[in-house]
Amino acid sequence: MTDPNFAAGAVVCVESEIRGDVTIGPRTVVHPKARIIAEAGPIVIGEGNLIEEQALIINSYPENITPESELEPKTMTIGINNVFEVGCVSQALKIGDNNVIESKADVGRNVILTSGCIIGAFCQVNTCEVIPENTVIYGSGCMRRVQTERPQPQTLQLDFLMKILPNYHHLKKTVKAGHAAS
């Protein structure tokens, strides 16, 4: 199992669970109790992302394929300035920039999020498609509409968290290759 690799500016709390080959870019904040699990392949997370409590980002095997069979590991890429709100589950293999996955939303493995998409709270999106830019999915029937402007990056929130979180939580240190995880 390769070790996780955090960039210098990332704020990753000790209480978060990170397993497998996970690369986290600078200025990303991972809250306690967030889980990033790279089972079936590595996860690469860009910069400026906000991953809140109890969010689950998992690169897992598809359900009908057993782990023993030969399967090349697919990398899950997550772009910059995304927000994963509390309790969401994301298995999408490719996520672009400036997306917002709201609380308790569920994004399946075959969905590809481009930029500026907002998956509303408790919406389950497990179709097999590319969500066009600036789409908003909302409501109990997962209605869709296109918005004219992309959601703003949460720079203010990120700055605040990067200042405050180290005061109350221990952070995971950056791990260099070859050393054990601290």
Next chain:
Amino acid sequence: MASLLQPERVIYLVRGEKRIRAPLSQLYFCRYCSELRSLECVSHEVDSHYCPSCLENMPSAEAKLKKNRCANCFDCPCCMHTLSTRATNIPCPLPDDPTKTAMKKAYYLACGFCRWTSRDVGMADKSVASGGWQEPENPHTQRINKLIEYYQQLAHREKQERDRKKLARRRQCMPLAFSQHTIHVVEKYGLGTRLQRQRPGAPISTLAGLSLKEGEDQKEITIEPAQALDEVEPLPEDCYTRPISLPEVTTLRQRLLQPDFQPAGATQLHPRHKHLLMKRSLRCRKCEHNLSKPEFNPTSIKFKIQLVAVSYIPEVRIMSIPNLRYMKESQVLLTLTNPVENITHVTLAACDEGDPDDINSTAKIIVPSKELVLAGKDAAAEYDELAEPQDFQDDPDVVAFRKSNKIGFFIKVIPQREEDADVIVSLKIRHDFRNLAAPIRQNEEGGDNTAEAIWLTHHVELRLGPLAA
């Protein structure tokens, strides 16, 4: 199990104009008639109007003027949520010095649910936080107003002619009778008959715009008839070939919420002012007493008068059901709660064979034959340590437990049908009710102060669930 406590499990029968079966929590109790009332046997009256988001009160006349909409709050045309006002800073040149730019606040409307903003339809940002937003004008307003005026005048004229005819026919006119008749017949263009029903003899003043006196010649309003056009705009050439882009087309619901315009494209969906909600009071139709009167203040959820059935009638609830089998006797545990403060005596009876109320039951029921005694509801009982527990001689076969004003008792159920449907049993509850609303008559000996007890009987249906496999 929480599903046993669902309100639809225990239904009480209301014997009003219609026979209505509803759970006790949805019923009212008129303590002057001593009968249960449901929402359909009471008359509803509007108390006050208020906006659900800014909680602003509005008198009825003002509400009618503003077409029952709030002046400050808007609804998202896309998802019907409440819109909130957001501010951004935009640089704008100072009036004195065009070269320097200052940050000015610009406000726009945004929906937190579907992320619609007022910029989506092209509405410019306003410089004031509230009051700057205008609803688009309906192009047909003038024609509609003119038509309304003409028809109101027509109705008034017809009513006057009818009154004149009635006066000429009968020498002894009964103003009460014929004015009510003309109300029902003629006021088809007015507000409706509800308001007039309350005041049977009062003069009709719903057509507030016209102030006419008898015999005065009013100005004749004429309208041009609508003209039918021969030529209709043809459909665009690519109507059948152009691919539809779904995000741009409005849904039926979005379209019909704006009946003035009914826009087909999402870029024409403008926000509308929020609809007002109203507080209503209920009145018993037989004795004209108020059953429910809410507070005037929109922020308060209390009632001035609240004659709900749960605070007068003992409530039956299902506590546990064993496995029900066809034609086998099983014991069901029910609870009875006493809502009043004095001791209540309850007698249960199974429905007779030819009971016209008993249409739904699918099982036979054997109820305890003895009278059950319920203690009064004592709010201070848990704090009062010195109180002696009252000693009721309970038969352990009948009464399972007793706890302050609640009692658990057994009934025996024998399902009679083998279908897949739920087992429904019905029984009659007879309890004594002390009417504290009626004046207490003092005896000549000066002894008895308690009010007279009357016995009320209710028909209750219990839905016990499906038969066990």
